[in-house]
Amino acid sequence: MNKFRHSAAAVAGAAAVALLAVGCGGGSGEAGTEENPLELTITTFGTFGYDDLYGEYEDANPGIKIKANNIDRGANAQTDLFTKLAAGSGVSDVVALEEGWLGSVMEVSNEFVDLNEYGAADIKDNWVDWKFKQGTDADGRVIGYGTDIGPQGLCYNGKLFEAAGLPSDRESVAELFGGDDATWERYFELGQQYHDKTGLAWYDQSGFVWNSMVNQMDEGYYTKSGELNIEGNAAMKEQFLQLAAGTEAGLSANETKWDWGTGKAFTDGSFATFVCPGWMLGTIQEQLESAGGGADSGWDFADVFPGGASNWGGAFLAVSESSEHKEEAAKLAAWLTAPEQQVKQSAAANNFPSTIEAQQTLVEEAVPNPMFNDAPTGAILASRAEGVIAQFKGPDDSVIQENVFGAALVPLDAGKTDGEAAWNEAIKLLNDLVVKD
Structure with a gap:
């Protein structure tokens, strides 16, 4: 190789x-x-x-x-x-x-x-x-x-939801997104409503949303038999273009992964929702504390996730x-x-x-959990873990996540390309970094 x-x-x-x-x-x-x-x-x-x-x-x-x-x-x-x-x-x-x-x-x-x-x-x-x-x-x-x-629930900022006329208590938010029938279509639809109302972003950047979408699929970047599963995968491309449409419509805050302005983006209203595997709750807490935020910052955690169970x-x-x-x-x-x-x-x-x-x-x-409006985060994550099935991870899974799709989504978040071009760039990077000898 x-x-x-x-x-x-x-x-x-x-x-x-x-x-x-x-x-x-x-x-x-x-x-x-x-x-x-x-x-x-x-x-x-x-x-x-x-x-x-x-x-x-x-x-x-x-x-x-x-x-x-x-x-x-x-x-x-x-x-x-x-x-x-x-x-x-x-x-x-x-x-x-x-x-x-x-x-x-x-x-x-x-x-x-x-x-x-x-x-x-x-x-x-x-x-x-x-x-x-x-x-x-x-x-x-x-x-x-x-x-x-890493079962996933939805982190959201209740203060920002209230300002946009959306319900903010956890149970109502879960119902708003569709409860057990929550879909990505509904997630992006609500994001568009929020953006139209406030002019603000719905999620921090596209990469983490894409990771969540892929991890939810029965087979991700590899089939269960260990074969690459990207080129010619119409369902995966359809999901990618759905995310790209939301990003092109202004739903992404174009934040840098793992940066968030030393946590400031979690306290200044830059975005209203965040995809949250359990371990990410600790990351958010660190970011809030780094930016001088705390329990009054408005963040909460709902027992719901677009598309259902995901790890x-x-x-x-x-x-x-x-x-x-x-x-x-x-x-x-x-x-x-x-x-x-x-x-x-x-x-x-x-x-x-x-x-x-x-x-x-x-x-x-x-x-x-006081940092998340006293949400019983452990109990919620237990609920979100129901139905989770581990996805097969191939030898270059992390490479594809970070250096193929992660890289291709950066210019999309920055408004420098469109969904079709971003997908084509991902395929090019895949062939350059993983497929070709």
């Missing part, structure tokens, strides 16, 4: 090593002492909510010292892992892997330790079945323990084959992903757990 393809292979290798770091066996199996603790390294990304858990684990295991590294976002973490694998050094004992990397990881699954050697089979029923299967290769080897999943993202913990402390690393990975810890992680990071017991706890507690 071309040089980008070789990069993907390197990433896969890196991811593989990362997975090993969390769950492999091997090494001496000897723990350190309180006077001379064994150091375990771990690399995560984004908002994982592990800081307090590290201290808790160290307190319970005085012979262990955790050295943590957190990278700002998944794409950069993937690059970091690639680079270190290519160099043959520097990969942490435990590494967090994003769902979108799994296709690459599975291509080199023999680089990962089978966590079944460290009791994975004994705890597999902790997880929803599709999450556990995602971390299992074609030979039945478990190469990653699931952390969170975007979620992560795994893995143990690197290069780890000198595989057994202890596997123990740490298992502990961090256990139901009790997933409940605490959810509270710290606003994400949604992948273990059944942790999900049930969030439903039962229904803790109000």
Whole structure:
């Protein structure tokens, strides 16, 4: 394959090593002492909510010292892992892997330790079945323990809705979008009404909306058998042009992904809705706090999503084959992903757990989230998780998301192209970066 393809292979290798770091066996199996603790390294990304858990684990295991590294976002973490694998050094004992990397990881699954050697089979029923299967290769080897999943609900700004004459309470908003029958057609129709009334944008930029639409399809960028599924895919192109029409009509705020003016766009009324997988709630909170916003900023979270159930993202913990402390690393990975810890992680990071017991706890507690108008975000996400089925992710899935469609949508958001031209550009980038040797 071309040089980008070789990069993907390197990433896969890196991811593989990362997975090993969390769950492999091997090494001496000897723990350190309180006077001379064994150091375990771990690399995560984004908002994982592990800081307090590290201290808790160290307190319970005085012979262990955790050295943590957190990278700002998944794409950069993937690059970091690639680079270190290519160099043959520097990969942490435990590494967090994003769902979108799994296709690459599975291509080199023999680089990962089978966590079944460290009791994975004994705890597999902790997880929803599709999450556990995602971390299992074609030979039945478990190469990653699931952390969170990404069921999607709709974030919206109640103050902006009220100013536009729209209902703002969560139940009415869910009904406004169609409840269980919510569609993207209705989403864009309401967006046009909002734009006509206010002159303001409906969503921050097209890329995240497109990710959500693709993740909702039965088959995304790859078929279930692992074949590319883009060129000639009339249904996918139709969805793309539907989004493009909304963007061309002024519904996009043309924000830069992961920037939002250091959070200002969440406080100044730049857009009124935001597609929200569970982990994105933590991102929004960080952005609001960065911009000096808070519970009075107007953001809320509704139990509805255009097109129905959808999952975007979620992560795994893995143990690197290069780890000198595989057994202890596997123990740490298992502990961090256990139901009790997933409940605490959810509270710290606003994400949604992948273990059944942790999900049930969030439903039962229904803790109000002050940053989102006291919405019981955990309980809402549990509702949004119903009907979610994991989509197959191919080896270049994240490349296609970021460097193909992500890149093609940038000029569309900026008003420099139209939907048909943006689609054609995506196909060109696909052939340049992924298909051609």
